[in-house]
Amino acid sequence: MNNILNKTLPVAVLGAGPVGLAAAAHLVARGFTPLILEAGAQVASNLESYRHVRLFSPWQYNVDKVARGLLLAAGWQAPEPEALPTAGEIVEHYLKPLAALPALAAGLRLGHRVVAITRAGFDKVKTRGRKDAPFVIRAATLEGEREYLASAVIDATGTWSQPNPLGAGGLPAQGESALRDRIAYGMPDVLGVERQRYAGRRVLVTGTGHSAAGSLLALATLAEQVPGTRLIWVIRGRQSARLFGGGEADGLAARGLLGMRLKALKQSGRLELHEEFRIASLAATASGITVSGDTGATIDGIDEIIAATGARPNLGITRELRVRNDPWLESTDLLAPLIDPNEHSCGTVRPHGHRELAHPEHGYYAVGAKSYGRAPNFLMATGYEQVRSVVAALAGDMLAADDVQLELPETGVCSTRQAYASEPVASACCGGPAPSQETACCVADAEAKEQGKGGCGCPSLPNLAPSAKPAGCA
Structure with missing residues (x-):
């Protein structure tokens, strides 16, 4: 102007x-x-x-x-x-x-x-x-x-x-509107005012961002306190190993810790993960909600759904x-x-x-x-x-x-190529994609672990100065 x-x-x-x-x-x-x-x-x-x-x-x-x-x-x-x-x-x-x-x-x-x-x-x-x-x-x-x-x-x-619907195609899943009272969009207060809604229930969370991660971790805490609370995580792609962020290397320490805790939850077996599951329909049954994917796969017996789909x-x-x-x-x-x-x-x-x-x-x-x-x-x-x-x-x-200036911390979980790419992208991970280790996010991380070290987490690091990059990361 x-x-x-x-x-x-x-x-x-x-x-x-x-x-x-x-x-x-x-x-x-x-x-x-x-x-x-x-x-x-x-x-x-x-x-x-x-x-x-x-x-x-x-x-x-x-x-x-x-x-x-x-x-x-x-x-x-x-x-x-x-x-x-x-x-x-x-x-x-x-x-x-x-x-x-x-x-x-x-x-x-x-x-x-x-x-x-x-x-x-x-x-x-x-x-x-x-x-x-x-x-x-x-x-x-x-x-x-x-x-x-x-x-x-x-x-x-x-x-x-204006939350996005559960349907992978951008439209509400079939049956979503009818079951809206059993779907929470965003980040419900799982450990507070809505504790009774989720305690002892089988809860499905969908989404790949911080809202989903936060709800999953809250549900994990609830599961420790109330037996019978079960966690099911549904994501549309196959990139869970890269969704856990930059770990200790993350520019925002709390964000890195969030990803590390979520990764540990999966590895402990306390989190049931379904990858490449694109929700097509929901149906109420005597045993709970049946969630159907576009390939015909189903998840049965769901009591509540948390939609963290953006x-x-x-x-x-x-x-x-x-x-x-x-x-x-x-x-x-x-x-x-x-x-x-x-x-x-x-x-x-x-x-x-x-x-x-x-x-x-x-x-x-x-x-x-x-x-x-x-x-x-x-x-x-x-x-x-x-x-x-x-x-x-x-x-x-x-x-x-x-005179626009913008200084942002390097990201972990919301790294685009991590969250959106269907195939590993070498440039998005230091040293290239991880070899066979399930717990490693990239080559440098795997090599550090093979040497008995804790690894480096390896987010996408092109914008960090060499002195700011974690040990073991290229």
């Missing part, structure tokens, strides 16, 4: 999660008035739904720098940067205090679910004078529909509330805007080559800002997880840099807007 916005109208921020509130903080710092529309009854309602989950990234990656400055000026005490917060702690100790700052609180509207965005007096077809017309945001509230005018829109509505953006609210999304990722179009999970992990995403996030609709930006569409490799720190660049562009500070 080449001109400074007219500041007589607010800039609408859709979503009061971490990225949305960071955008509001940057707007305040640049002299704009933010209008923050949040669908939930409180800020960060998506994080609130999994508040029991401890994140694998420490506080230093979870607090936006400008938001931090505003909070410190108000007397906030910053948490220990290396400590690992739960999602609930992020909400209570960071996001709620941030939203309570007067400059943000004045524009915060809770219980406002955005249902549509357009231009005042302009449908999608009309061009002349379009970019000078304000945006109209229509929201559903308890008091009925309301409309707001805005000079620009930063869409941080995310994807969490999420997708709600593209319907921009139906009357001129947006350009990637045809398969459903991400912002120019961003797609930089984040394609067939090629990139969380840690190999290149820096990107307002130019990659822009749409043909002048003044509209999708940021955060929504900008990534169906790609699962989004990190919170990425969203913070996105909104810094976007708000600088809205302010006309193109030098700052174009």
Whole structure:
């Protein structure tokens, strides 16, 4: 955007999660008035739904720098940067205090679910004078529909509330809707409020990311406490040996530990794993749910299902805007080559800002997880840099807007070639694919173990300096 916005109208921020509130903080710092529309009854309602989950990234990656400055000026005490917060702690100790700052609180509207965005007096077809017309945001509230005018829109509505279905083809599996009351999407509180739902039950978990891993480990703890609790893990490919992450070599230690614990769980025999199982249908029987794959294989006697299959953006609210999304990722179009999970992990995403996030609709930006569409490799720190660049562009500070810098820790579990490739890729693993050892992830790891060492874990390491690579890894 080449001109400074007219500041007589607010800039609408859709979503009061971490990225949305960071955008509001940057707007305040640049002299704009933010209008923050949040669908939930409180800020960060998506994080609130999994508040029991401890994140694998420490506080230093979870607090936006400008938001931090505003909070410190108000007397906030910053948490220990290396400590690992739960999602609930992020909400209570960071996001709620941030939203309570007067400059943000004045524009915060809770219980406002955005249902549509357009231009005042302009449908999608009309061009002349379009970019000078304000945006109209229509929201559903308890008091009925309301409309707001805005000079620009930063869409941080995310994807969490639109979970992907169980069906491998992107559609719900046959019978999925009828059995919805026995399916939990995301990360249920297995050891807390939903303990009785899973205790002593035969539970199937599907998915290959951190949500699936976290649920499996929680169920394993429950199984130690309640006999009869059984764990079944279903994945669509055959890459379980590479799903366990970078181990001790992971740039985020907690993420590496997560993978190591999951690997140990499988090796102990406490986890029943079904690879290359693509769910086609579900059927209720006298003995429980029968889960059928597309090859005819079945898993019987399932009591509960946890679907950790990712999420997708709600593209319907921009139906009357001129947006350009990637045809398969459903991400912002120019961003797609930089984040394609067939090629990139969380840690190999290149820096990107307002130019990659822009749409043909002048003044509209999708940021955060929504900008990534169906790609699962989004990190919170990425969203913070996105909104810094976007708000600088809205302010006309193109030098700052174009100075995009992004430092991300090397990833383990979400390494793209690990999670998506059907065949081993030598370049994704130090020293090439592992030989015959089941517990080794690559050649260097296997050689280290043959020498009596603990191995090195071997994630994809091309971006690490030699001094940062673990011993034994090429």
